[in-house]
Amino acid sequence: MLLHLLYLVAIIAEAMSGALMGMRRGMDRFGLCLVGTVTALGGGTVRDVLLGHYPLAWISHPDYVLITIGAASVAAAGARWLRNWQRLFVTVDAIGLIAFTVIGCDVAATLDVSPAIVVLAGAITGVCGGMLRDLLCNQMPLVLRQELYASIALGAGALYVALQACDVAPAPASIVVLAVGFAVRMLAVRFRWQLKVFTAADSGGAG
Amino acid sequence: MLLHLLYLVAIIAEAMSGALMGMRRGMDRFGLCLVGTVTALGGGTVRDVLLGHYPLAWISHPDYVLITIGAASVAAAGARWLRNWQRLFVTVDAIGLIAFTVIGCDVAATLDVSPAIVVLAGAITGVCGGMLRDLLCNQMPLVLRQELYASIALGAGALYVALQACDVAPAPASIVVLAVGFAVRMLAVRFRWQLKVFTAADSGGAG
Amino acid sequence: MLLHLLYLVAIIAEAMSGALMGMRRGMDRFGLCLVGTVTALGGGTVRDVLLGHYPLAWISHPDYVLITIGAASVAAAGARWLRNWQRLFVTVDAIGLIAFTVIGCDVAATLDVSPAIVVLAGAITGVCGGMLRDLLCNQMPLVLRQELYASIALGAGALYVALQACDVAPAPASIVVLAVGFAVRMLAVRFRWQLKVFTAADSGGAG
Numbered sequence: 001m002l003l004h005l006l007y008l009v010a011i012i013a014e015a016m017s018g019a020l021m022g023m024r025r026g027m028d029r030f031g032l033c034l035v036g037t038v039t040a041l042g043g044g045t046v047r048d049v050l051l052g053h054y055p056l057a058w059i060s061h062p063d064y065v066l067i068t069i070g071a072a073s074v075a076a077a078g079a080r081w082l083r084n085w086q087r088l089f090v091t092v093d094a095i096g097l098i099a100f101t102v103i104g105c106d107v108a109a110t111l112d113v114s115p116a117i118v119v120l121a122g123a124i125t126g127v128c129g130g131m132l133r134d135l136l137c138n139q140m141p142l143v144l145r146q147e148l149y150a151s152i153a154l155g156a157g158a159l160y161v162a163l164q165a166c167d168v169a170p171a172p173a174s175i176v177v178l179a180v181g182f183a184v185r186m187l188a189v190r191f192r193w194q195l196k197v198f199t200a201a202d203s204g205g206a207g
Numbered sequence: 208m209l210l211h212l213l214y215l216v217a218i219i220a221e222a223m224s225g226a227l228m229g230m231r232r233g234m235d236r237f238g239l240c241l242v243g244t245v246t247a248l249g250g251g252t253v254r255d256v257l258l259g260h261y262p263l264a265w266i267s268h269p270d271y272v273l274i275t276i277g278a279a280s281v282a283a284a285g286a287r288w289l290r291n292w293q294r295l296f297v298t299v300d301a302i303g304l305i306a307f308t309v310i311g312c313d314v315a316a317t318l319d320v321s322p323a324i325v326v327l328a329g330a331i332t333g334v335c336g337g338m339l340r341d342l343l344c345n346q347m348p349l350v351l352r353q354e355l356y357a358s359i360a361l362g363a364g365a366l367y368v369a370l371q372a373c374d375v376a377p378a379p380a381s382i383v384v385l386a387v388g389f390a391v392r393m394l395a396v397r398f399r400w401q402l403k404v405f406t407a408a409d410s411g412g413a414g
Numbered sequence: 415m416l417l418h419l420l421y422l423v424a425i426i427a428e429a430m431s432g433a434l435m436g437m438r439r440g441m442d443r444f445g446l447c448l449v450g451t452v453t454a455l456g457g458g459t460v461r462d463v464l465l466g467h468y469p470l471a472w473i474s475h476p477d478y479v480l481i482t483i484g485a486a487s488v489a490a491a492g493a494r495w496l497r498n499w500q501r502l503f504v505t506v507d508a509i510g511l512i513a514f515t516v517i518g519c520d521v522a523a524t525l526d527v528s529p530a531i532v533v534l535a536g537a538i539t540g541v542c543g544g545m546l547r548d549l550l551c552n553q554m555p556l557v558l559r560q561e562l563y564a565s566i567a568l569g570a571g572a573l574y575v576a577l578q579a580c581d582v583a584p585a586p587a588s589i590v591v592l593a594v595g596f597a598v599r600m601l602a603v604r605f606r607w608q609l610k611v612f613t614a615a616d617s618g619g620a621g
Contacts, residue, residue, distance in 0.1 A: 022558065030565050031558030045464070050252070052261030054466030055527075062530040113262075116269040131343075136545075138554040140345040144229065144238030151237050257459070259468030320469075323476040338550075347552040351436065351445030358444050 003174055007103055010096030011040035011064060012071040016082070017089060018133045019072035023079055025137045035136050036072025037065060043129035047104050047121050051111060090189055098181035101126040101153045102174050105160050115161050122157030123150060148188045156181035210381055214310055217303030218247040218271060219278040223289070224296060225340045226279035230286055232344045242343050243279025244272060250336035254311050254328050258318060297396055305388035308333040308360045309381050312367050322368050329364030330357060355395045363388035417588055421517060424510030425454035425478060426485040430496070431503060432547045433486035437493055439551045449550050450486025451479060457543035461518050461535050465525060504603055512595035515540040515567045516588050519574050529575050536571030537564060562602045570595035 018039030019032040027035065041058050048056050058064045075082060082089075104125025108118040127143050127150045134141040143149050156177050163173040187193070225246030226239040234242065248265045255263050265271045282289060289296075311332025315325040334350050334357045341348040350356050363384050370380040394400070432453030433446040441449065455472045462470050472478045489496060496503075518539025522532040541557050541564045548555040557563050570591050577587040601607070 025554060025558075027558045030562075031555075034558065034564070049256060049463060050263060051266065052259075052263075052466075056464060056466075059465065059527055059531050062528050062534070065530070065534065113266055114269050116272070117266050120269070120272065135342065135549065136555060136558065138345065138552065140232060141238075141343060144232075144234045144241065144343065148237075150241070154237075256463060257470060258473065259466075259470075320473055321476050323479070324473050327476070327479065342549065345552065347439060348445075348550060351439075351441045351448065351550065355444075357448070361444075 003099060003103060003106075006095060006099035006178070008067070009092060010099045011068055013089065013092035013096050014040040014129055015068035015071035016075035017093060018129075019075040020079060020082065021133060021137055022072075023076060029073075029076065032076050033069045033072045035133055036075070037068040038136060039129045039133040040068040040071070041065070041129070042132040043100055043125040043127065044104070044107075046128040046132075047107065047124045050124065051108060051113070051121065053107060053111065091186070094182050094185040094189070095178070097126045097149070097153055097185060098156050098178050100129075101156045101181070102160055102177055105157050106170070109161075109164075115165070118161050119154060119157035122160065123153040126150070126153035126156075148185075148193050152181060152185050152188065155184070209378075210306065210310060210313075213302060213306035213385070215274070216299060217306045218275055220296065220299035220303050221247040221336055222275035222278035223282035224300060225336075226282040227286060227289065228340060228344055229279075230283060236280075236283065239283050240276045240279045242340055243282065244275040245343060246336045246340040247275040247278070248272070248336070249339040250307055250332040250334065251311070251314075253335040253339075254314065254331045257331065258315060258320070258328065260314060260318065298393070301389050301392040301396070302385070304333045304356070304360055304392060305363050305385050307336075308363045308388070309367055309384055312364050313377070316368075316371075322372070325368050326361060326364035329367065330360040333357075333360035333363075355392075355400050359388060359392050359395065362391070417513060417517060417520075420509060420513035420592070422481070423506060424513045425482055427503065427506035427510050428454040428543055429482035429485035430489035431507060432543075433489040434493060434496065435547060435551055436486075437490060443487075443490065446490050447483045447486045449547055450489070451482040452550060453543045453547040454482040454485070455479070455543070456546040457514055457539040457541065458518070458521075460542040460546070461521065461538045464538065465522060465527070465535060467521060467525065505600070508596050508599040508603070509592070511540045511563070511567055511599060512570050512592050514543075515570045515595070516574055516591055519571050520584070523575075523578075529579070532575050533568060533571035536574065537567040540564075540567035540570075562599075562607050566595060566599050566602065569598070 015036035018036040021039075022032045022035040041064060044057050048054065101122040103122075105118050105122035107125075108121035113121075130143055130149075131141040134143075159180060160173055160177045163176060164170065168176075222243035225243040228246075229239040229242040248271060251264050255261065308329040310329075312325050312329035314332075315328035320328075337350055337356075338348040341350075366387065367380055367384045370383060371377065375383075429450035432450040435453075436446045436449040455478060458471050462468065515536040517536075519532050519536035521539075522535035527535075544557055544563075545555040548557075573594065574587055574591045577590060578584065582590075
């Protein structure tokens with residue numbers, strides 16, 4: 001399956017991004033592996049706990065954990081070189097965001113929930129890994145103030161659900177969503193699109 | 208039901224309070240909606256995940272999510288004006304705290320758990336939304352050092368369980384707890400009652 | 415059971431350590447009790463939520479919550495004296511880490527999961543309480559950068575699973591793991607063993 005392959009690529013990329021952020025925060029080797037793993041598998045874990053969808057993916061497939069630990073270790077060892085790959089990371093991260101979202105929608109769709117929850121489940125899968133990474137690194141989650149990241153996950157999820165409601169089969173629907181979502185995400189990064197950021201001034205200094 | 212109405216009022220007020228705090232922390236429009244939603248629905252979600260009580264309320268009723276997103280958006284749009292409503296917010300928040308607590312007790316009471324856990328489930332429902340809001344905003348949860356907030360939730364839960372143990376029917380018990388809990392909370396705010404706060408000096412500089 | 419006794423000792427010690435950290439962060443009496451309780455019972459709670467293993471231990475045994483609240487209160491009252499007991503705390507914490515890990519492995523082993531997940535479940539039980547404590551105190555979790563703490567939990571879990579795979583009965587296996595794990599942990603503290611800590615320089619200033 002294309003989607004499964006993209007999933008593996010995405011968890012490797014996310015594990016590396018988590019490990020690199022952990023390095024900048026002075027973590028040890030264990031910390032890097034843990035943050036990498038949480039970044040990669042946290043979104044799906046939050047989704048499944050909220051949906052009561054057991055067993056969790058990485059509990060039935062512990063090899064996912066080994067993959068993320070391996071990816072985090074490689075990232076730690078090669079960090080000096082990886083900084084030249086910034087562009088590659090952004091690209092793979094964009095693929096990951098959309099792949100996670102589509103997979104999250106697919107999981108929720110197998111349960112008895114409304115379409116709005118299917119879309120939400122997709123977005124949760126896409127963004128919660130990064131949110132947990134930021135919490136572990138004691139930073140305010142970047143997704144709460146940046147670059148249309150979560151909005152693109154919500155939009156991709158909505159498009160995927162809408163296509164299936166119009167009787168498009170899952171496989172072509174996935175491909176369309178991946179293409180559109182990836183393109184929008186890369187454009188958002190390239191042209192620094194963002195939602196209005198609020199400041200203390202907007203809240204009248206008090207709120 | 209009075210309680211259901213109070214619940215709706217409470218999630219709207221909590222979503223607005225979450226959104227206003229998010230604004231002060233420089234979040235974008237998505238971030239505000241997410242923080243507002245987590246503040247409003249997070250307490251019940253934590254309670255249900257800990258109790259293994261599925262499906263979660265907002266998964267069976269996705270309209271709750273729409274309500275909180277709407278409330279957060281309204282709060283963001285009207286923040287300049289809302290600062291004059293500080294007193295209203297504190298009042299509605301006090302109603303919400305007690306309503307959440309009573310609802311949390313009711314949910315736990317339908318399961319096979321001891322009275323102590325029923326009280327705890329009520330308090331968790333009342334305070335965890337605000338704790339998650341503070342974690343997302345990268346602040347130490349206010350409830351850990353302020354104004355008898357959580358203690359009132361625990362007290363209200365204990366009173367509710369005690370009344371029912373004395374064969375008071377749920378409806379009158381709810382009303383008594385709401386009245387007493389609200390009054391105590393407002394008095395605590397008005398007269399700045401608080402539990403002893405510990406400082407580094409108390410811990411002997413080392414602990 | 416030796417293990418049950420050690421569990422009680424461990425939750426008391428962890429609740430005290432959580433309360434003492436909360437004091438240093440200016441929490442009130444409620445905050446101390448909550449942080450103490452989360453520190454003591456949080457690891458097992460995270461494990462059970464991830465495994466979908468309900469009901470949670472402290473929900474079937476609410477007396478555990480009372481014990482941790484009591485321990486946190488005693489720690490708060492006696493903080494001036496406890497600073498002279500630093501060494502005792504480190505010792506009890508080391509016992510707790512290994513006892514939690516062995517208990518976590520035992521819980522997971524009763525479910526239908528692979529040996530790798532049994533080891534992980536043990537380590538999660540051992541370290542997540544402290545991680546939640548640090549998140550509530552708005553600090554980057556110490557375990558991500560310190561003193562082989564989590565690695566010892568993983569090693570102890572792996573040894574326990576390996577011994578049982580070699581047909582050693584659970585009771586002697588527990589005792590061997592407790593003895594070896596405790597010894598390694600105390601040596602790690604004594605000689606300040608630690609994993610390589612990464613700094614911004616390692617990541618080439620960018621990562």
